[in-house]
Amino acid sequence: MRHAVQWVRSYLFVIQMYIMMPLVGLAFAPWALFSKAGARACCKTYSRWVFWTARWMVGIRCEVRGTPPTGEVLVPAKHQSFLDIMMIFTAMPTAKFIMKKEILRTPVIGQYARLLDCVAVDRGKRGAAIDKMVSDVREGRQEAGQLIIYSQGTRVAPGVKADYKVGTGVLYEQLQQTVVPVATNVGVLWPRRGMYRKPGVAVVEFLDPIAPGKPRHEFMAELEQVVEERSDALMREAGFDPDAVHH
Template identity: 65%
Template structure:
């Protein structure tokens, strides 16, 4: 019975989340059309709405630990859930994500993502896209901010292992900026698929920043070790039970 009630609450929460998206998009549209700050404000407002409703509708409390960057930086994060996207974005002043180019054609999401400076990339052309972004920021054509990349390349269920992609190290080298690793356990409470949302405390943790100047191998080894170690600790804290190997 308890599971059934939580499932219904989860369904209602999911519906409210999808209904709210076009409402926020329409309300902020006049400002967003003329200024990227309007699009940024809309995305922040929507992220805060989802985080707030997740708390009282399905019992998922959100906690951000560590010190998020406020200036230009690279954010290399663990990705388990749509929730960790929202929590990271809400914690930084001007987050922009590396995203698949096809997402530009997604209604609402694609248009607002482009306006806030997200980087659409095609396979094999990330380097050119990042170089253009850095040039545009330097010229003042685009707002500076925090570029978020998911180092394993995709969203993974808690406990699933996958190597960290060298693209993050190439990006770190190309940008020559401080990198902020981010660990999470959000997938325990908000899984990749399905309706059900589990009550608990979802955490994203900004770890000790990695300064620029390391070699690719040194950077990638440090990033993977620190993020995976911290994420495993957060999973244990959440009471996650790993499957027997």
């Protein structure tokens, strides 16, 4: 019975969440069209609405740990669901994403991604995509901010292993910025697909910075180790054993 009730609560939560998205987007549009501050305020307002409703509708409490950066840094993050996008973005003052270009065609999200100068890349053309990523990032550096990149390139379910893509290493070399990795467990409670939401504490954790100047292979190995180990620990904290998943 309790499981059935949680299904109903999850369904209602997801429905209201997607109803609110265009409403909040339209409400902020007059400001957002002329100001990145307006676009940012819209996205953070919507995210906080989701956090609030998630807590009382489905029992998910969102928690940010560590020290979110405020300067111009590269933020390679573990990506498990839509929730970590909102939590990471909201935790920093002037964040923007590197994203697949298909997202720009998504209603509301795509329009606001353009307003925030997010960097869109074509994942089907890896070499050209990386070159474009670096050039777009450089051209957009007139506004200092936190550049979020999902190093595995997509949402990865809890316990599933996926390679870290070379794009993060190229940006690390080319931009010569401090890196602040992010670990998470949100996929245990809010899966990448499906409606069901499980009660618990969803965490994104900003880890210790990695200084620029290391060889690419050394940096990538360190990045993967710290993010995966900490994400696994957070998932265990949420009641999920990542080692039990067969790959």
